[in-house]
Amino acid sequence: MRHTLACAALLLCPTFAPTLVHAVGGTQPQVNEPALSYGDRPAYLIDKLPEGPLKTKLQSCEGQPPKRSLFSIGHRGAPLLYPEHTVESNVAAARMGAGILECDVTFTKDHELVCRHAQNDLHTTTNILVSDLVDTCIVPFSPATSGAPATAECRTSDLTLEQFRTLKPKMDSADKTAATAEAYQGGVARWRTTLYVDGARSMTHAESIALFRELGAKFTPELKSPSVEMPHNGFSQADYAQKMIDEYKAAGVPPGDVWAQSFNLEDVLYWIENEPDFGKQAVFLDASYRVEGFDHTDPATFPHDFAELKSKGVNYIAPPMWMLVSVEGGKMVPSAWAKAAKEADLKIITWTLERSGPLANGGGWYFQSVNELTNNDSMYFQVLDVLAQDVGVEGVFSDWPATVTYYANCMGL
Numbered sequence: 001m002r003h004t005l006a007c008a009a010l011l012l013c014p015t016f017a018p019t020l021v022h023a024v025g026g027t028q029p030q031v032n033e034p035a036l037s038y039g040d041r042p043a044y045l046i047d048k049l050p051e052g053p054l055k056t057k058l059q060s061c062e063g064q065p066p067k068r069s070l071f072s073i074g075h076r077g078a079p080l081l082y083p084e085h086t087v088e089s090n091v092a093a094a095r096m097g098a099g100i101l102e103c104d105v106t107f108t109k110d111h112e113l114v115c116r117h118a119q120n121d122l123h124t125t126t127n128i129l130v131s132d133l134v135d136t137c138i139v140p141f142s143p144a145t146s147g148a149p150a151t152a153e154c155r156t157s158d159l160t161l162e163q164f165r166t167l168k169p170k171m172d173s174a175d176k177t178a179a180t181a182e183a184y185q186g187g188v189a190r191w192r193t194t195l196y197v198d199g200a201r202s203m204t205h206a207e208s209i210a211l212f213r214e215l216g217a218k219f220t221p222e223l224k225s226p227s228v229e230m231p232h233n234g235f236s237q238a239d240y241a242q243k244m245i246d247e248y249k250a251a252g253v254p255p256g257d258v259w260a261q262s263f264n265l266e267d268v269l270y271w272i273e274n275e276p277d278f279g280k281q282a283v284f285l286d287a288s289y290r291v292e293g294f295d296h297t298d299p300a301t302f303p304h305d306f307a308e309l310k311s312k313g314v315n316y317i318a319p320p321m322w323m324l325v326s327v328e329g330g331k332m333v334p335s336a337w338a339k340a341a342k343e344a345d346l347k348i349i350t351w352t353l354e355r356s357g358p359l360a361n362g363g364g365w366y367f368q369s370v371n372e373l374t375n376n377d378s379m380y381f382q383v384l385d386v387l388a389q390d391v392g393v394e395g396v397f398s399d400w401p402a403t404v405t406y407y408a409n410c411m412g413l
Helices: 041-048 053-060 087-095 205-214 237-250 265-274 306-311 336-343 364-373 379-391 402-411
Strands: 019-023 026-030 069-074 098-101 104-107 113-115 139-142 151-153 283-285 316-318 325-328 331-334 347-353 395-398
Touching: 041 053, 041 379, 041 402, 053 379, 053 402, 069 087, 069 402, 087 098, 087 205, 113 205, 113 237, 205 237, 237 265, 265 283, 306 336, 325 364, 325 379, 331 379, 336 347, 347 379, 364 379, 379 395, 379 402, 395 402
Parallel strands: 069 098, 069 395, 283 316, 316 347, 347 395
Antiparallel strands: 019 026, 104 113, 139 151, 325 331
């Protein structure tokens, strides 16, 4: 991975509409590889940097033509401003120079694979609650009451692919104070927008493969944990993991162009054993932060033995950004977790830059280990610099890939 959706302005993008042609295998996007552009945001963030070598270096690259970079990974496309996992979101990420694009993979009732962050997120990412499919939701909409938020849960696994195709994507959001399903459709963070929602198109996993290839990008599909008990109507976890790889094989995609991901170590080990060509680049998404007592600065609390993972054939591991950095003497440095993973010769990918919105108040979850240093948006570039130069990550997922692409191009990554 290591080695510009960009718009002319942050909220003003040129028109780029791939033509969709229905074929036997699904809707196949037909597009030309887009021209690249950083847009204004990288320069906006650079202007905020404190004076010093990083700012000077990044300023020196202004005006250089952008190049696609495998260091820059589109996280669900470019969902800072676009509905995630849509054609439009991924076209935007490709324009920003993301060299790798992500389809989070889950399955429908008829076991077709689609791009969806979670199997049970339709109530926040689509219009299902105000559609004819509302009765399929496993948890019907319940309005907010005093002391209790509005709730709902709707699953892709309760819809056929044909039904799924009728839903309209929206920004991932919910108004938890809503008294009606219509109002629940709101709740978009103030630093996001609904400007690019109209006409946005969801994709099957196979369609994402066709689109990403046409956009000139490589692939990082994530096999999402099912919300239903497996096996599901005879569809086992192994069937699920295999079908995802089979769709790349059917499309003729070289294994070296695919970084298959999962939080489930058993999925990664399945690929290593049963699809070794794809297993070489399988990515274990590390959720050690969910383990009680975990401290990314204390190796005694690490739940995984990195050397053992390596001995089993795991080559890539991917924690959230905050697990890779800590503060010592008022400076940001690689964490004990990062050092231990590197000592075991594991390649590190991390997530997710540009997901936190404005950073004036510490940056929230993704910056929790360095929040004492985080007081403005320039921290996006500062943490990226430490991740690249000191930790030595192979790639960085981002909700607005132009920032990572700019950095990678400027630094020669």
